[in-house]
Amino acid sequence: NAGVTxxxxxxxxxxxxSMTLQCAQDMNHNSxxxxxxxxxxxxxxxxxxxxxGTTDKGEVPNGYNVSRLNKRxxxxxxxxxxxxxxxxxxxxxAQGSREKLFFGSGTQLSVx
Amino acid sequence: DQQxxxxxxxxxxxxxxxxxxxxxxxxSMFDYFLWYKxxxxxxxxxxxxxxxxxxxxxxxxxxxFLNKSAKHLSLHIVPSQPGDSAVYFCASRETSYDKVIFxxxxxxxxxx
Numbered sequence: 001n002a003g004v005t006x007x008x009x010x011x012x013x014x015x016x017x018s019m020t021l022q023c024a025q026d027m028n029h030n031s032x033x034x035x036x037x038x039x040x041x042x043x044x045x046x047x048x049x050x051x052x053g054t055t056d057k058g059e060v061p062n063g064y065n066v067s068r069l070n071k072r073x074x075x076x077x078x079x080x081x082x083x084x085x086x087x088x089x090x091x092x093x094a095q096g097s098r099e100k101l102f103f104g105s106g107t108q109l110s111v112x
Numbered sequence: 113d114q115q116x117x118x119x120x121x122x123x124x125x126x127x128x129x130x131x132x133x134x135x136x137x138x139x140s141m142f143d144y145f146l147w148y149k150x151x152x153x154x155x156x157x158x159x160x161x162x163x164x165x166x167x168x169x170x171x172x173x174x175x176x177f178l179n180k181s182a183k184h185l186s187l188h189i190v191p192s193q194p195g196d197s198a199v200y201f202c203a204s205r206e207t208s209y210d211k212v213i214f215x216x217x218x219x220x221x222x223x224x
Contacts (some may be wrong), residue, residue: 011192035214042118042215042217043217045211048210048212050210059213090155093136094212098207105155108186
């Protein structure tokens with residue numbers, strides 16, 4: 001029972017490089033979320049998707065793009081990585097608007 | 113501007129005593145509230161939630177209180193145990209937008 005799977009777990013990028021963080025869930029949940037966690041800032045919402053085919057901006061969307069490929073997968077893309085994007089990224093899912101979120105184990109990203 | 117605030121970055125409590133973690137929110141449209149617990153190098157895990165139509169919800173050692181007029185909620189842990197040492201995040205949800213906003217977290221240390 002995998003739940004929410006994030007890949008990769010660790011990544012080091014150089015400034016200006018691009019990459020995609022992958023998230024897949026086997027819980028048949030409708031909603032999916034991308035958060036970043038920084039010291040003293042807590043978990044900040046980057047983008048979310050209430051259902052397949054829809055995406056919306058969160059609190060800190062600049063520098064990121066997302067794609068809800070299907071119900072299972074929600075990817076986060078950094079087109080031109082910057083040191084300010086060094087963070088731990090978490091994907092989460094929820095069945096509906098009054099349901100709890102389930103989190104993946106995170107991706108630790110360093111941009112040099 | 114932070115919509116969900118946890119003004120105590122850290123809290124230290126003796127084992128067996130009560131831990132009280134506080135959270136304030138600014139958006140009056142929030143109508144569902146959650147608490148999450150996070151250990152290092154792991155994703156956050158759900159602890160307890162409360163709907164805006166209630167003022168209290170209890171689950172074992174954990175109780176969440178909601179004061180809508182003050183836009184304030186608190187998490188009580190009784191009795192506190194060393195295994196409760198973790199970072200606790202308060203989260204608020206505006207169900208019509210399916211957006212979940214987290215606070216910056218409070219690091220709880222339970223001293224044996």
